[in-house]
């Protein structure tokens with residue numbers, strides 16, 4: 001069994017690149033489509049792995065399912081969170097789905113290599129049309145998925161259908177409005193804003209974290225509890241500076257450069273200035289703060 005890095009390298013080398021289609025200048029008439037803003041490139045596969053591993057303790061704390069329970073993970077991607085779900089819930093029977101067959105293939109080999117004893121079934125499926133019976137699962141888990149969907153209410157109704165009464169839904173989302181930078185920079189906030197706009201144009205919402213409580217409650221879930229999970233990195237936490245600030249957040253924003261330029265949202269000079277300022281937050285003397293939102297609700 002290879003180390004995590006070796007496995008992610010191998011996985012990254014065999015993925016596809018299906019970025020969002022062209023959008024128009026300054027967002028005028030930006031076409032809403034259901035493409036996925038981060039795409040499926042090798043770099044994105046690596047970023048998802050870095051993100052999940054760096055943030056595992058923060059995001060997965062409190063999520064452990066009993067042995068034998070039936071757990072559905074939707075939008076599992078390359079399996080970056082599936083590994084942690086399996087590790088923290090030995091004996092749980094996990095079903096992982098994604099609409100990307102290529103991501104799912106990577107997820108299967110990654111999870112098999114990392115957690116060989118894990119009980120995971122893999123399905124290529126759209127989460128709005130799940131090929132499972134009503135009330136088939138005890139728990140449903142979705143991480144960084146709703147923020148890419150044009151109609152999260154519709155998605156939540158589909159997830160509720162497959163959850164048994166009394167079963168739990170766990171949703172984790174980011175919120176780019178929670179970014180605090182030091183040194184602060186209007187140029188850095190502008191490039192982050194372009195990422196938010198491109199995600200919105202692709203039908204998603206990069207500011208979804210703050211809305212999870214009303215969203216889940218409105219979808220009929222009971223006892224909805226949202227716990228913000230703050231991630232903060234400075235020079236005293238070099239692993240977080242590298243894993244969170246550089247490899248998760250800055251890498252995500254940098255990945256939309258071509259699209260931000262081709263849609264006329266910004267110029268190369270303005271983009272590069274914003275990214276340079278963003279990188280300062282990962283240098284000596286810089287700091288970076290981001291809040292993730294983790295919501296748990298019960299199906300009545």
Ligand SMILES: C[S@@+](CC[C@H](N)C(=O)[O-])C[C@H]1O[C@@H](n2cnc3c(N)ncnc32)[C@H](O)[C@@H]1O
Pocket residue numbers: 036038048049052074075076077078079080081097098099100103125126127128142143144145148149
């Ligand atoms: C940001 S990735 C997150 C992957 C994984 N949950 C993680 O945290 O590493 C979002 C994933 O959701 C999947 N996805 C988006 N819309 C979907 C849909 N309608 N049905 C199933 N999967 C979907 C994408 O293919 C992608 O793999």
